[in-house]
Amino acid sequence: MKKGQVTIHDIARHLNLDSSTISRALNDSPRVTVKTRERIKEAARALGYRPNLIAANLRTRRSKTIGVILPWVSRHFFSSAVAGIEQVAYKEGYNVMICQSHDEYEREVTNATALFNNRVEGVLTSVAMDTLKFDHFKQFTEESTPIVFFDRYNPEVQACRVVIDDFEAAYQVTEHLIREGHQRIAHFCGPRTLNIYEKRFSGYEKALKDHGLEPDPTLVFECRLLANDGIEGMKYLLSLPHRPDAVFSANDLAAISAMRYLQQHSDLSVPEDMAIAGFSNSPSASIISPGLTTVDQSGEEIGKAAAKRLIAEIRGEIDRGTDEVITINSQLIVRESSLGRASHL
Amino acid sequence: MKKGQVTIHDIARHLNLDSSTISRALNDSPRVTVKTRERIKEAARALGYRPNLIAANLRTRRSKTIGVILPWVSRHFFSSAVAGIEQVAYKEGYNVMICQSHDEYEREVTNATALFNNRVEGVLTSVAMDTLKFDHFKQFTEESTPIVFFDRYNPEVQACRVVIDDFEAAYQVTEHLIREGHQRIAHFCGPRTLNIYEKRFSGYEKALKDHGLEPDPTLVFECRLLANDGIEGMKYLLSLPHRPDAVFSANDLAAISAMRYLQQHSDLSVPEDMAIAGFSNSPSASIISPGLTTVDQSGEEIGKAAAKRLIAEIRGEIDRGTDEVITINSQLIVRESSLGRASHL
DNA sequence: TTGTAGGCGTTATCAC
């Protein structure tokens, strides 16, 4: 912001009008003649006037900005979500301010403060793995700034969530593995403090039980689901006296790194000796060979839905603060990595 | 932004001080006793004071925000760049406002206007494929708001660019293909109006000539390098009477889709019958089989460098408006997709 | 060290 910028007062002086008239004209208020409005707009153009939204925002007490806090912008699921968010925000006249928590609690708190101080009109967030306290989110609802969670949420905060049915999706993956003939199914689980991982775990467990398989806790590897965790998880599973014949990983990243580890550092092949399934349907899942069975979860759809909901709450079209759940469809995508002997003869 | 928010005046009234003292204390000005400062900070906490940065920004004429315009947030290269940008911006106390152009000129112009009107202190951008005019960028430099391009730039705008050496990288890829014994090398080229594609094309052409191969224009397929373009490009190449034995695609996306098309819809195999190389080293490149030979180009590094430079310009630590070029290292990554008979016996 | 006064650029509420 530089000095010497043209303001509505400059236009006013130029046309011998009052700045309030200029303001009205530029905002297309009906309370000014079409003719003078045109004159004003013309003069504005000629003088190179650029509205100062900071001033307008201060005055109107609205920032026309929504804040986003998510773990990693560069993860495919999240960047797709951002793409979706940005798309609807843009269409509805909102700016988007982005922050990454890097899955760290401290950073999430700082981000939340920054967004609050910038008076964002609403917040979209997917919570960090490390987060166990939620006051930094509650501050928004307390000031009646709407907040909408997507994917990762915490029920403690009274707010709408946009999610997929993680339990059901995980159940389906597991059931699919069972139907393909796999008996000892391991699970790479994320931090159970996060709803999505807890639910995926429960879905997995329930499917086992429903099919008469006894869940074996030694087959559950809880980690942060990073690429390296997939490798460590697979090493762990291979070290077991009675190793599993399938792995259901709570994300694609760990699934893929585990699969590649297996292919490069063991004689076992996928899916014959070890079936593998992931979660998210990242682009890599369809490209890798064998193709990775996974759950399609459109980040873009989720982002769009969350942004739409948030903006509706901002506009007061919907009651804010109800902990409603919006469920986006997900879909089991079966590829070769999970097939049993019966299927790939 | 709600009414009833606590302001510095409320604190002032509460402590029988003047708001200016409150302001100074909260900004850690040395011009206020340590003791009263503590008292003030304590009261601020107690009253639940939250600074209103919009007001502060209006007053100081600085928004503490940098704007980013790029084609697609969800493309891996760009989302990595955003991650890098956000990281340094956050560290330096700047917010990041994100816009997508969807590779469309009109949208880029609108985005630029929005950022301008929000008085961002600087702009980072990678230009849209459709963009042929650059006034919307020049408006920033004219108002002495620094702008830094990354990856895709246009020399018409007097501004710093953060790039890799696209010519050299493309040259190396092509030379590598030649050394592997390939003779008829096709090229999937992006819009030549964009510097990066023009340079990659030139590098490709130069390498051919330097090795005594005559560039054949019928082997150059110019397109937008989307997944479908890779398929169309490959169809086109297969339809030629004298088909090529290698393809160098100016991005990974088209390279990978072309390769998969070949694998699924022809008898030709990669790299024996058709070698393939891409550009960018997207995550898929290392995961696909055969692994895709490509050029590693770290979006995160580029984003970080661009953001650092921009912030330095904002702070006046560096002259703005010099069209300096910052070159980030890139690296040829050889994988199986490009190997010649000699290499994979 | 603290207080006073004015303004950043806009919009909103009055009047006329």
Added chain:
DNA sequence: GTGATAACGCCTACAA
């Protein structure tokens, strides 16, 4: 339909 005036919340000369 247009103008005057005040305010949004904060910062910063300048004065005391």
